Amino acid sequence: MKRIELLSPAGDLERLKVTLLYGADAVYIGGQSYSLRANANNFTIDEIREGCSFAHKLGKRVHLTLNIVFHNEDMEEVEKFIKDVVDAGIDAFIVSDPFIISHIKTNYPNVEVHLSTQNSTSNYEAIKFFESEGIDRVVLARELGKKEISEIIDKVNCDIEVFIHGAMCTCFSGRCALSNYVTNRDANRGGCAQVCRFSFDTDESKEFTMALKDMNMAEYIGDLIDIGVTSLKVEGRMRSLYYLATVIGTYREIIDRYYEGTLTPLVMKVLQERLDRVANRETSTHYFMKEADWTDQYYTGRSEVSNQDYLGQVIEYKDGLVKFYERNYFEVGDTVELFTPSGEHISFVVSELYDSDMNSVDVARHPDDIYYLKLDSNISIPEYSMIKIVERKN
Amino acid sequence: MKLLIEVSSKDNLYLEICDGIILALDNYSVESIVSFSLDEIKEIKNNTSKEIFIKINKNLMNEDIEKVKDILIELDKIGVDGVFFYDLAILELKRELGLSIDLVWNQTHMVNNYKTCDYYYSKGVKYALLGKEITLEEIIEIINKSKITSMVEVVSKPSVAFSKRKLITNYYKDLGKEKSNELIIHEKITDSNYLLTEDSNGTSFYLDIVTNGTGIIKELYENNCQYIIMREFGVNSFEELIKDTKNYISNNCIDNDYVSKYKKLGDSTNFFFKKTIYKVKK
Numbered sequence: 001m002k003r004i005e006l007l008s009p010a011g012d013l014e015r016l017k018v019t020l021l022y023g024a025d026a027v028y029i030g031g032q033s034y035s036l037r038a039n040a041n042n043f044t045i046d047e048i049r050e051g052c053s054f055a056h057k058l059g060k061r062v063h064l065t066l067n068i069v070f071h072n073e074d075m076e077e078v079e080k081f082i083k084d085v086v087d088a089g090i091d092a093f094i095v096s097d098p099f100i101i102s103h104i105k106t107n108y109p110n111v112e113v114h115l116s117t118q119n120s121t122s123n124y125e126a127i128k129f130f131e132s133e134g135i136d137r138v139v140l141a142r143e144l145g146k147k148e149i150s151e152i153i154d155k156v157n158c159d160i161e162v163f164i165h166g167a168m169c170t171c172f173s174g175r176c177a178l179s180n181y182v183t184n185r186d187a188n189r190g191g192c193a194q195v196c197r198f199s200f201d202t203d204e205s206k207e208f209t210m211a212l213k214d215m216n217m218a219e220y221i222g223d224l225i226d227i228g229v230t231s232l233k234v235e236g237r238m239r240s241l242y243y244l245a246t247v248i249g250t251y252r253e254i255i256d257r258y259y260e261g262t263l264t265p266l267v268m269k270v271l272q273e274r275l276d277r278v279a280n281r282e283t284s285t286h287y288f289m290k291e292a293d294w295t296d297q298y299y300t301g302r303s304e305v306s307n308q309d310y311l312g313q314v315i316e317y318k319d320g321l322v323k324f325y326e327r328n329y330f331e332v333g334d335t336v337e338l339f340t341p342s343g344e345h346i347s348f349v350v351s352e353l354y355d356s357d358m359n360s361v362d363v364a365r366h367p368d369d370i371y372y373l374k375l376d377s378n379i380s381i382p383e384y385s386m387i388k389i390v391e392r393k394n
Numbered sequence: 395m396k397l398l399i400e401v402s403s404k405d406n407l408y409l410e411i412c413d414g415i416i417l418a419l420d421n422y423s424v425e426s427i428v429s430f431s432l433d434e435i436k437e438i439k440n441n442t443s444k445e446i447f448i449k450i451n452k453n454l455m456n457e458d459i460e461k462v463k464d465i466l467i468e469l470d471k472i473g474v475d476g477v478f479f480y481d482l483a484i485l486e487l488k489r490e491l492g493l494s495i496d497l498v499w500n501q502t503h504m505v506n507n508y509k510t511c512d513y514y515y516s517k518g519v520k521y522a523l524l525g526k527e528i529t530l531e532e533i534i535e536i537i538n539k540s541k542i543t544s545m546v547e548v549v550s551k552p553s554v555a556f557s558k559r560k561l562i563t564n565y566y567k568d569l570g571k572e573k574s575n576e577l578i579i580h581e582k583i584t585d586s587n588y589l590l591t592e593d594s595n596g597t598s599f600y601l602d603i604v605t606n607g608t609g610i611i612k613e614l615y616e617n618n619c620q621y622i623i624m625r626e627f628g629v630n631s632f633e634e635l636i637k638d639t640k641n642y643i644s645n646n647c648i649d650n651d652y653v654s655k656y657k658k659l660g661d662s663t664n665f666f667f668k669k670t671i672y673k674v675k676k
Binding site: 039071074096097120123126129141144151172182185186187189190191195202208210292294297 | 453454455456458459480481482483485486487489490501502503504506507508509510512513514525526527528532535536539554555556557558559560561563564565567568569571577578579580581582583584586588599601665668670671672673
């Protein structure tokens with residue numbers, strides 16, 4: 001039985017490496033052009049090559065988003081870009097434009113093409129059309145429920161990918177130009193200004209808002225595996241390393257435990273709490289078990305909360321000292337947790353802390369500076385392990 | 395060049411004075427103010443020689459497919475002149491059922507380049523309603539380079555977005571008040587209003603300002619654009635506008651008085667002369 005794929009976003013090469021190390025089976029990235037996150041760092045061709053090489057050595061895959069809605073001028077260079085990306089070793093393109101699908105399948109039949117959620121594909125008959133065009137996978141609309149997804153899987157032959165975690169659009173993907181009208185930034189060419197998170201005046205006593213809670217499908221991963229979904233997609237190419245490491249690492253554990261039969265309610269509760277801790281909005285399963293309703297959105301404008309749990313990113317562990325880049329203030333006496341890409345979690349009280357010159361200090365207060373902390377551990381602590389706060393002493 | 399219209403009520407279809415009409419179909423159309431039953435469509439088609447296009451532009455769900463199949467078969471029998479479609483299921487069903495009905499590619503914000511228009515043409519799609527977020531220059535390039543028959547919406551309150559969610563219901567539920575099916579929201583930065591309407595399919599967003607493309611009709615005409623579209627909703631003296639526009643086209647768009655007269659529709663030309671950006675300078 002083929003295991004379900006965990007697909008992670010990666011806004012740059014470092015995120016690509018970290019998310020693959022934390023358990024993603026594949027990553028999706030954007031190139032310097034034609035991706036719907038035009039303002040993310042995105043990848044040069046050389047970085048795509050390096051990313052593909054890194055992933056392939058781990059037996060993993062890299063997908064590239066090529067999912068803008070093309071204007072005439074965008075068509076001029078795209079064929080060369082596709083060739084360069086194929087030469088760099090990409091495994092799959094995520095595309096919304098059927099002309100581009102046809103071009104790739106005709107010229108590069110060994111490269112997979114996935115239909116972007118930008119098409120908001122919501123029924124089996126539309127998928128049959130794309131199957132006849134050679135599509136390998138369809139990323140379904142986020143407006144579908146379990147029954148509809150299951151019915152689609154029963155009636156089509158291609159792979160089915162669904163979103164499981166992250167921010168949501170209020171409108172059907174691809175069917176929203178609010179950003180164009182309000183900010184002149186083209187939503188469907190990567191410039192979306194997230195106008196659905198703005199608040200608007202009305203004649204009523206309260207502003208109109210439509211910002212959605214984030215998606216969190218952790219409780220239903222087993223359902224998605226059972227109905228035959230191929231790939232579980234996490235949203236967030238512009239999210240932080242810490243967020244991605246936590247989310248991907250947690251879903252890795254959920255998936256593995258589901259297959260092993262060790263995903264007990266108690267374990268699930270711990271894992272869900274871990275996800276909740278890095279969330280900056282409330283979450284919902286939206287359409288999965290019911291028609292989305294008034295409980296799935298906010299009525300008070302932007303509702304993000306900042307999170308300062310993330311304390312540091314490990315550079316190396318040697319001679320009982322963890323060398324790390326500091327991210328948020330912490331001090332001796334705080335209880336912290338160190339977690340590794342392979343899923344180990346070590347909680348301890350910080351007893352000794354040193355600056356980059358090995359002077360003993362009581363606090364780490366300068367983000368991006370290098371610090372050391374003492375830790376006796378038999379567990380391997382590789383690069384890209386993360387440190388987070390559990391409890392502050394004060 | 396033909397003039398198609400989309401009406402905002404069933405009271406007057408203007409069939410005597412336009413070249414054809416676009417009728418939204420009950421339950422299967424979104425971003426329309428009024429819709430028609432299949433029986434009403436049959437009756438209209440049977441009583442006119444003008445072109446009749448049907449709009450089936452909702453995002454279809456599995457449960458819609460069998461019903462849409464029946465509808466397409468019926469529309470094929472009636473001999474309507476085309477079906478505006480958003481969902482690719484319509485194109486697939488036409489192929490599976492072997493229907494001869496013509497289709498109009500109508501993926502609201504996506505009909506933006508000539509190569510994809512040609513792709514759809516190669517799949518048997520005859521027409522494309524071009525996106526409203528591209529420039530006149532881009533429109534002309536599509537008309538000139540693509541084999542597909544282009545349609546350009548020149549006067550309307552443009553559709554801006556569509557959500558499956560019941561956003562007006564949700565808003566009023568939070569307020570604890572009885573809901574309306576319409577709501578005007580005001581965007582503060584641009585000082586502009588958007589009209590929201592809600593039905594069983596979800597919530598449609600319109601810019602609450604009429605796009606006045608009367609000034610570009612001449613250029614469209616000179617570039618052999620085959621169809622222009624005007625939507626009645628929010629447009630005053632619509633009947634007069636249709637008559638004047640038909641006369642203007644009949645006289646090869648040389649009457650400068652027409653353009654002067656219809657400055658009264660306002661100065662919003664939407665994106666005809668304004669290019670969107672997507673990379674923000676840091």
